[in-house]
Amino acid sequence: MLKQTADYITFTLMGLTPGTHTGEAVNFFLYDTTKIFLLLSTIIYVVAIIRTSFPPEKTRRMLSHKREYVGNILAALLGIVTPFCSCSAVPLFIGFVESGVPLGVTFSFLISSPMVNEVALIMLWGLFGWKIALIYIGTGLLVAIFSGIIIGKLKMEKHVQDYVWEMQVGNAEIVQMSFREKREYAGEYTFSLLKKIWPYVVVGVGLGAFIHGYAPQDFLLKYAGRDNLFAVPLAVLIGVPLYSNAAGVIPIVHALMEKGMAIGTVLAFMMAVTALSLPEAIILKNVLKNRLLAVFFGIVAVAIVCVGYLFNAIL
Amino acid sequence: MKIEVLGTGCAKCKSLYEAVKTAVKEKGIEAEIVKVEDIPSIVKYGVMSTPALVIDGKVKFSGKAASPGEIAALL
Structure with a gap:
């Protein structure tokens, strides 16, 4: 349906010729943006309703005094459903460790929450299909669980800021919302999130469409194909300082993959962009001493590189 | 009445603060409105997602902004 509409607008209304660079780029842009916005608005709304049942205060209660392993797994899973915004990372971190959530378990949550989120899932599902979306959730959770366990084992409690x-x-009492309040909250949340990410989506899809229409086929195969062993670590190195959300990055990597970038490299790049960023480091500097901050970034980056190699090897 | 808006300075925190001012003005009540930005005070309330609204020392909600109408209903 969407495809037909996009075809109609590009080739009939605008009179562009199928198969030409401009025609393909415009068609791709129209089709992808409409599809993504439809998916985004419905799914963000549903996720927002689910999230109203998992306020961070409740998550904290579920995680406090949990042991390693079980705690890490639970924390990574709760990271998906608990709403999280990097601007409240500091009160969240303090709230967690002070109420007896082990440090490693807290990190599992902090890693999974921004990385495995509904926007990333929708974009992946819409552009790459549900298989890749599931693989992304699964490996994202593994990275969060594994990194948290290691940080826990390293006993780095003294590298948390003393205060x-x-x-x-x-x-705080957990305020229960009525179903009406939940719907209102979800409506507002969807609207404000869409308002925030739509430019990223448009620019991302635009760049993706440009690459799709103009870049020669397989031009990345040599540099970012699976035979280049440096591609994965390089993708992670480029991805870490980049600050964007999944909405902007995924359309670009989708187009890059068409041009020969290997799937493991694509996944690793996306995880690096969403899980680690400079602004996040600056915020976390308030609660972590340099050593722990470096260990946190280092372990997560290494785990992501492993995911990249794994998928380049098996897919 | 003392109304506190807890938040580390994100965009939503500012919009909540403005909404509280509007709500208080519309209802025409006497209230002291404070913006609490330091982390120890925020954490003391047990709040983990900002912005949050505290009225007379009691947390009314956290993790969202609200319209003046919603706030007026809580006053």
Whole structure:
């Protein structure tokens, strides 16, 4: 249906010729943007409704005094459904560790929450299909669980800023929302999120469409194909300082993959962009000393590189 | 009445603060409105997602902004 409409607009209304660079790029842009916005608005709404049942205060209660392993797994899973915004990372971190959530378990949550989120899933599902979307969730969770366990094992509690341990944390009552309030909240949330990410989607899809229409086939095969062993670490190195959300990156990598970038390299790049970023490092600097911050970034980056190699080898 | 808006300075925190000012003005009540930005005070309330609204020391909601109408209903 969408495909037909996009075809009609490009080739009939605008009179562009199928198979030409411009025709293909415009068609691709129209089709992808409409599809993505439809998917985004419905799924963000549904996820927002689900999230109202998992406020961070409740998540904290579920995780406090949990042991390693079980705690890490649970934390990574809760990371998907608990709403998280990097601007409240600091109160969240303090709230977690102060109420007895082990440090490694807290990290599993902090890693999974921004990386495995509904926007990434929708974009992946819409552009790459559900298989890749599932693989992304699965490996994203593994990266979060594994990195958290290692950080826990390293016993780095003394590398958390000292004031964190001295803080008095209150226990806020969990305010229950009625179903009507939940729907209102979800409506507002969807609207404000779409308002925030739409430019990224348009620019991302636009760049993707340009690459799709103009870049020669297989031009990346030599540099980013699976035979180049440096492609994965390089993709992660480029991805870490980049700050964008999944909405902007995924359309671009989708087009890059068409031109020969290997799937493992694509996944690794996306994870690096969403899980680690400079602004996040600056925010977390408030609660972590340099050593722990470096260890956190290092372990997650290495785990992501492993995911990249794994998928280049098996897919 | 003392109304506190907890938040580390994100866009939503500012919009909540403005909405509270509007709500108080419309209802014509006497209230002290404070913006709380330091982390120890935010954490003391047990709030983990900002912005949050505290009225007379009690957390009314957290993790979202709200319209003046919604806030007025809580006053």
